[in-house]
Amino acid sequence: MREFDYRRADDVSGAVALLGADPDARYLGGGTNLVDLMKTGVERPARLVDVRTLPLDRIEPADDGGLRIGATVTNSDLAAHPLVRDRYPALAQAVLAGASGQLRNMATVGGNLLQRTRCGYFTDVTRPCNKRVPGSGCPALTGEHHNHAVLGASDHCVAVHPSDMGVALAAFDAVVSYETADGPGELALADFYLPVGDTPHRETALPPGALVTGVTLPPLPVAARSRYRKVRERASYAFAIGSVAAALDVSDGVVRDARLAFGAVASRPWRARAAERVLTGAPATAEYFAAAADAELAAARPLPDNGYKVTLMRNLVVAVLSELAEEAAR
Amino acid sequence: MTTATTRPTAVTGAVGTAHTRVEGRDKVTGAARYAGEIPFADLAHGWLVLSTVARGRILSVDTASVLGMPGVLAVLHHGNAPRLDVDYVGMLGVPPDPTAAVFQNDRVPHAGWPVALVVAETPEQAREAAEALVVTYEEEPHDIGFHAGRPDAHPVDGHMPGVTEKGDLEAGFAASAHVVDAEYTTPEEHHAMMEPHAATALWDGGRLEVVDSNQGTTWVVDELVRMFQLEPSAVRVRSEHVGGGFGSKGVRAHQVSAVMAATLLQRPVRVVLTRRQMFSLTGHRSPTTQRVRLGADADGRLRALDHRSLSRTSTVWEFVEPSAGVARVMYDADAHRTANEVVRLDVPSPTWMRAPGEAPGSFALEAALDELAERCGVDPVELRLRNDPDRGPVSGLPFAGRDVAACFREGARRFGWAERDPRPGVRREGRWLLGTGTAAASFPAGALPSTAAVTAEADGTFTVRIAAADIGTGARTALTLVAADALRVEPDRVRVRIGDSDFGPAGIAGGSMGTRSWAWAVTAAVEELRERLVPGAPVPPEGITARSDTTAAVAGLAQKERHSFGAQFAEVAVDVTTGEVRVRRMLGIFSAGRIVNPLTARGQLVGGMVWGISMALHEEAVRDGASGGLYGPDLAGYHVATHADVPVVEADWLEGTPDPDDPVGIKGVGEIGIVGAAAAIANAVWHATGVRHRHLPIRPDRVLRAGGPRV
Incomplete structure (x- = not known):
C-alpha cells in the first residue's frame, strides 16, 4: 500500500494546521472506515492527522437544555451516556444498532458523520463510480442496487449513507460544529450533507480542511419519547436496508409534535418533513401514520430492484409510530 | 435405541468422552502459529495481481515501471513464468x-x-x-448468465454419475394422486473461512519446503510434484494449524506462485491472499x-421422483455441484430420475464446499417433500x-445402518413436534408470525487410504505421526x-503429530472422511505395534515404530450404502411487514456412527x-453482470450468520445401528450438520407465513415482496 505520513495533533488548532489545505491529507478518527478504504485503495492519503486524542471527548449539557457532544466521543460512550439515554433514547438505540462492540469502541461521532457509503461499486476501485471518480459512471443504476437509494438520488449516484447515528441526529435537528484555519463554524445537519445532483463526490458542505469538533442537540422534549428501528439482512453487524428514527408527542389521541427521519433510503440521513407536516395535529392512528409515510414516500423513485424499500419504510413508520402512540396512551 | 453422548466404547474410555483440544491452550494464547505468521530469515513477499476483465487476452504487462519501485525483486507473469505440467489427474x-x-498463457477466463505476482522485500512494497x-x-464479451433452460447445459459425472434413471416417469406422475413440480434456486456461496490462504515456499538442501494452510499435505505435495515435475521425495509440505478450510x-x-518465486529468487517467498482475492481464487459453491x-399416492408414498439440478462451472475447469445426488440415497420411487447438469460460463472455478451437492440438493428436495406433505395432508415427519x-x-x-426414522422419532419427541398445528400462518406473537419445519439429512461415510506410524518411546509415551490435517x-x-484407546493408555501419554507430508501419504480433511480414514490407519499401526512390544522388555532409545x-483394507470394504443420517428441526419468527x-x-438429531469426541463432534x-x-x-455472492466480477466481495458485503442470528442450536446423536463389516465405526460429522438445515428453516418460514420461499437466501426484500398474513 501507499506510504503515508502520520501526525498526531495535540489540539484543535494544531490539527487544522497540520492538515492545512492539502487535499491529500485526511483526519483520522477511529479509523474504522478510513483505514478499510486505504486498504482497498479507495482512499490514498499522503498524510493522516490523528485527531482521536484531541480533548473533544466530552458530552455536556448545554445551558439551553440541549446537549453538546464532542467529535471524538466514541460511539460506545455516546450510547451509554445517561443524558443521551434519557433525553434522546432513539440516538442511543441508533448507535447501538450499528457495527459491533469492538467497532463502536473505536468509532467516533465525527467519523460516523463523515463515513463513506458502502456501495459495492464505490468500494471497488476496478469499477466506475461517479462518487470516487467523477464522470466515470454509475454501474448501480443497471447493476446491483437492491440496497440503494429511493429518495433524493440522481442518475449520477444512487448510493445510500450508511450511518444509523446520523438518522437520529437528523430527526433531532442536530447542529455540527467545525473548526477551520479561519475560525469556527456551524452547519445544521439538514444542510451538512449536500444534495447528490451531478456532484456525488461532494458529500458535505464543510469548508476545505475543516475539522468536525462536535455536535449540538437542541433541547427537544419530544425526543424523550423516541425510538430507532433498523431492518437489516442479518440480526447484527450489517448496514440497514431501511431504518426509522421517530419521536412522538401525543395527547388526547392527537399528535402534538413529531420528528421522523429515515435511514438507508438516500445519500444522507433523510429528514421526513412532509410526513411530520401530516402528523402534526392529526389523530394518532395507524391510518394517519400511513398517510404521513405516503406523503414522504410520494417522492420515491425506486429502481427495478429496490422498490420494496417504499413498502418497508411505510410499514416501519406505521409500526414505530404505533408503538410510540400506544406507549403514550398508557 | 437411546441417545448416548458420552458412552465409553473402549478400554480406557477416551473415545466417547468429551476432551478439550490438545492444542487449545496454544491456540487461545497465540502460541499456535498459522502459515502466514511463521518467521523465516530473508523472507520475501509476493502479491498477486488479478485481472480486471472477465474475458479476454493479456496484451502487455508493464513490468519495467514497477521493477524500479522500492524493494521490488521480481514480477512473474505468463511471459516469464516457468511452464508447468498440468496434464495429469491428481489424487482426488x-x-x-x-x-x-x-x-x-495469456488467456483471461474470468x-x-x-x-502476475509481484515480489518485494516487504508485503507493503x-x-x-x-x-x-x-x-x-x-477484452472480449463475457457470458455469466446462469439460469434454467440454457441450451448448453449438459450432464456431468463429477464424483458420481451425472444421470440415473429407472422406471417410466411420465406414467408415474400420471398415476399419482398428488404432484409437486417446483423450481428452487440457491446462490453462489463462498467458504469464507477465517484464515486466508497463505504459503511460504523455500528451497532447503535441494528440497522444496512449503509451509502452508491446507486440508491435506499429501494432496498438496502430489500436485506440486506433478506441476513442477519434481521427485516426490524432493517436496515437503507442512500445515500444522489451519483456520478453516471447508473444501x-x-x-x-x-x-x-510462491514456489515459482522461491525458485527464481532462491530465497523464501510468502504469498498471502487477501479476503477479496479469495473470492475469485479459492473456489466457491456454484449457484x-x-x-x-x-x-405420490394419496397417502404420500412416492410413485415418481425427478430431480434435475443445474450448476455452473468455469470455462477452464469442470466441477459439478451434484445436488441431484441426494435422492439417490434418500428416497425411492418406481420411476426415479436424477440428473446433475452443468453450464460453462466466464466465472471463477467452483469447487467442493461443505456438503457439496447435499447442501443445495437437500434444500430443494426436502422443501419439495414439505410441499408434498401439505398437498397430501400428511405430517412432514410421517411423510x-x-x-x-x-x-x-x-x-x-443394503444400508450400513439407516437410522433416518429413529432420528425423526427422537427429534420429534424432543422438539415437541406432536403439538404442532399443521396450518400455516396462524401463530402470532407480537409482530412475529411463528412456524416450525423439519427436513432429513444424509452424508456419505467414505474413507481414503492412509498411512500412519506409531512409536513407543523409551520414556513410556507414544508418538503418532500421520499426515492428517x-x-x-x-x-x-x-x-x-x-490412539490412547487402541494403546490402552491414558491420552496424556500420546502425542499426535500431524500436518507434515514427510509422515507418509494420508487422506485429506474433506468429504467428512478425515477422522474415519486417519483413525483407521492409526488403529492399524497401533495393532502392529502392540504385536511388536514385548511386555516387560525395555524400549530402546530410538523407540519402536510400527507403520x-x-x-488394501479400504479397497476391501464390503459394498454398502454407508452414510451418516439425521433429522433437522427449526422454529422461526417472521415479520412480514419488514x-x-x-x-x-x-434441533438436529444425527446418527453418525461412533462419536470420538462429543465436545468437538457437537x-x-x-x-x-x-x-x-x-x-x-444470509449467504449470497452477487455477481455483477456488466463486469462479471462480484459485488462487495468482502465479509461486510458477504453475510454469514452473526451470533445474534444464532439462537439455541442443539445437536445430539443416536448410538445408531452398528455395521459389523466396518472396522472403524466412525462415520464423520463435518458436513451433515448443514444438510437439510436450510430446508427445515424454509419449511418453517412457510409454516409461519403460508408462503413458499424457493429461492435462497430468504432475504427481507423477498419476504416483503412475497407478503403473507398481516399481524
Missing part, C-alpha cells in the same frame, strides 16, 4: 484447476484471474507495486437451479417415515483419543447447522 481424481497453475502494475487486455484449501495460486417433481427405503434407491445395496475440527484431539497402510426472519431454535454438527442458517437467510 481430477485434473488441476488452471486457476492454481498460474501464469501459463474476472479476478491471476495474471509488494502490494504497492502490484497495485501500480499496468496490465493491458484485449477450499487445496492447491491454489498462492502455493504455486444451482433445481427442478424437483414428486408424484419421511412412509418413504424410508430399505435399500439404496439407485444402487440397490486439523482444519479446526479437532482431528488432532480425536486421533489422540483413538500401517490402509490402502421481511425479517429470525430462527428461534434448532461443535462440528452445530457449526454445520449454523451454516444452514446462513445458507437459508
Whole structure:
C-alpha cells in the first residue's frame, strides 16, 4: 500500500494546521472506515492527522437544555451516556444498532458523520463510480442496487449513507460544529450533507480542511419519547436496508409534535418533513401514520430492484409510530 | 435405541468422552502459529495481481515501471513464468484447476484471474507495486448468465454419475394422486473461512519446503510434484494449524506462485491472499437451479421422483455441484430420475464446499417433500417415515445402518413436534408470525487410504505421526483419543503429530472422511505395534515404530450404502411487514456412527447447522453482470450468520445401528450438520407465513415482496 505520513495533533488548532489545505491529507478518527478504504485503495492519503486524542471527548449539557457532544466521543460512550439515554433514547438505540462492540469502541461521532457509503461499486476501485471518480459512471443504476437509494438520488449516484447515528441526529435537528484555519463554524445537519445532483463526490458542505469538533442537540422534549428501528439482512453487524428514527408527542389521541427521519433510503440521513407536516395535529392512528409515510414516500423513485424499500419504510413508520402512540396512551 | 453422548466404547474410555483440544491452550494464547505468521530469515513477499476483465487476452504487462519501485525483486507473469505440467489427474481424481497453475498463457477466463505476482522485500512494497502494475487486455464479451433452460447445459459425472434413471416417469406422475413440480434456486456461496490462504515456499538442501494452510499435505505435495515435475521425495509440505478450510484449501495460486518465486529468487517467498482475492481464487459453491417433481399416492408414498439440478462451472475447469445426488440415497420411487447438469460460463472455478451437492440438493428436495406433505395432508415427519427405503434407491445395496426414522422419532419427541398445528400462518406473537419445519439429512461415510506410524518411546509415551490435517475440527484431539484407546493408555501419554507430508501419504480433511480414514490407519499401526512390544522388555532409545497402510483394507470394504443420517428441526419468527426472519431454535438429531469426541463432534454438527442458517437467510455472492466480477466481495458485503442470528442450536446423536463389516465405526460429522438445515428453516418460514420461499437466501426484500398474513 501507499506510504503515508502520520501526525498526531495535540489540539484543535494544531490539527487544522497540520492538515492545512492539502487535499491529500485526511483526519483520522477511529479509523474504522478510513483505514478499510486505504486498504482497498479507495482512499490514498499522503498524510493522516490523528485527531482521536484531541480533548473533544466530552458530552455536556448545554445551558439551553440541549446537549453538546464532542467529535471524538466514541460511539460506545455516546450510547451509554445517561443524558443521551434519557433525553434522546432513539440516538442511543441508533448507535447501538450499528457495527459491533469492538467497532463502536473505536468509532467516533465525527467519523460516523463523515463515513463513506458502502456501495459495492464505490468500494471497488476496478469499477466506475461517479462518487470516487467523477464522470466515470454509475454501474448501480443497471447493476446491483437492491440496497440503494429511493429518495433524493440522481442518475449520477444512487448510493445510500450508511450511518444509523446520523438518522437520529437528523430527526433531532442536530447542529455540527467545525473548526477551520479561519475560525469556527456551524452547519445544521439538514444542510451538512449536500444534495447528490451531478456532484456525488461532494458529500458535505464543510469548508476545505475543516475539522468536525462536535455536535449540538437542541433541547427537544419530544425526543424523550423516541425510538430507532433498523431492518437489516442479518440480526447484527450489517448496514440497514431501511431504518426509522421517530419521536412522538401525543395527547388526547392527537399528535402534538413529531420528528421522523429515515435511514438507508438516500445519500444522507433523510429528514421526513412532509410526513411530520401530516402528523402534526392529526389523530394518532395507524391510518394517519400511513398517510404521513405516503406523503414522504410520494417522492420515491425506486429502481427495478429496490422498490420494496417504499413498502418497508411505510410499514416501519406505521409500526414505530404505533408503538410510540400506544406507549403514550398508557 | 437411546441417545448416548458420552458412552465409553473402549478400554480406557477416551473415545466417547468429551476432551478439550490438545492444542487449545496454544491456540487461545497465540502460541499456535498459522502459515502466514511463521518467521523465516530473508523472507520475501509476493502479491498477486488479478485481472480486471472477465474475458479476454493479456496484451502487455508493464513490468519495467514497477521493477524500479522500492524493494521490488521480481514480477512473474505468463511471459516469464516457468511452464508447468498440468496434464495429469491428481489424487482426488481430477485434473488441476488452471486457476492454481498460474501464469501459463495469456488467456483471461474470468474476472479476478491471476495474471502476475509481484515480489518485494516487504508485503507493503509488494502490494504497492502490484497495485501500480499496468496490465493491458484485449477484452472480449463475457457470458455469466446462469439460469434454467440454457441450451448448453449438459450432464456431468463429477464424483458420481451425472444421470440415473429407472422406471417410466411420465406414467408415474400420471398415476399419482398428488404432484409437486417446483423450481428452487440457491446462490453462489463462498467458504469464507477465517484464515486466508497463505504459503511460504523455500528451497532447503535441494528440497522444496512449503509451509502452508491446507486440508491435506499429501494432496498438496502430489500436485506440486506433478506441476513442477519434481521427485516426490524432493517436496515437503507442512500445515500444522489451519483456520478453516471447508473444501477450499487445496492447491491454489498462492502455493504455486510462491514456489515459482522461491525458485527464481532462491530465497523464501510468502504469498498471502487477501479476503477479496479469495473470492475469485479459492473456489466457491456454484449457484444451482433445481427442478424437483414428486408424484405420490394419496397417502404420500412416492410413485415418481425427478430431480434435475443445474450448476455452473468455469470455462477452464469442470466441477459439478451434484445436488441431484441426494435422492439417490434418500428416497425411492418406481420411476426415479436424477440428473446433475452443468453450464460453462466466464466465472471463477467452483469447487467442493461443505456438503457439496447435499447442501443445495437437500434444500430443494426436502422443501419439495414439505410441499408434498401439505398437498397430501400428511405430517412432514410421517411423510419421511412412509418413504424410508430399505435399500439404496439407485444402487440397490443394503444400508450400513439407516437410522433416518429413529432420528425423526427422537427429534420429534424432543422438539415437541406432536403439538404442532399443521396450518400455516396462524401463530402470532407480537409482530412475529411463528412456524416450525423439519427436513432429513444424509452424508456419505467414505474413507481414503492412509498411512500412519506409531512409536513407543523409551520414556513410556507414544508418538503418532500421520499426515492428517486439523482444519479446526479437532482431528488432532480425536486421533489422540483413538490412539490412547487402541494403546490402552491414558491420552496424556500420546502425542499426535500431524500436518507434515514427510509422515507418509494420508487422506485429506474433506468429504467428512478425515477422522474415519486417519483413525483407521492409526488403529492399524497401533495393532502392529502392540504385536511388536514385548511386555516387560525395555524400549530402546530410538523407540519402536510400527507403520500401517490402509490402502488394501479400504479397497476391501464390503459394498454398502454407508452414510451418516439425521433429522433437522427449526422454529422461526417472521415479520412480514419488514421481511425479517429470525430462527428461534434448532434441533438436529444425527446418527453418525461412533462419536470420538462429543465436545468437538457437537461443535462440528452445530457449526454445520449454523451454516444452514446462513445458507437459508444470509449467504449470497452477487455477481455483477456488466463486469462479471462480484459485488462487495468482502465479509461486510458477504453475510454469514452473526451470533445474534444464532439462537439455541442443539445437536445430539443416536448410538445408531452398528455395521459389523466396518472396522472403524466412525462415520464423520463435518458436513451433515448443514444438510437439510436450510430446508427445515424454509419449511418453517412457510409454516409461519403460508408462503413458499424457493429461492435462497430468504432475504427481507423477498419476504416483503412475497407478503403473507398481516399481524
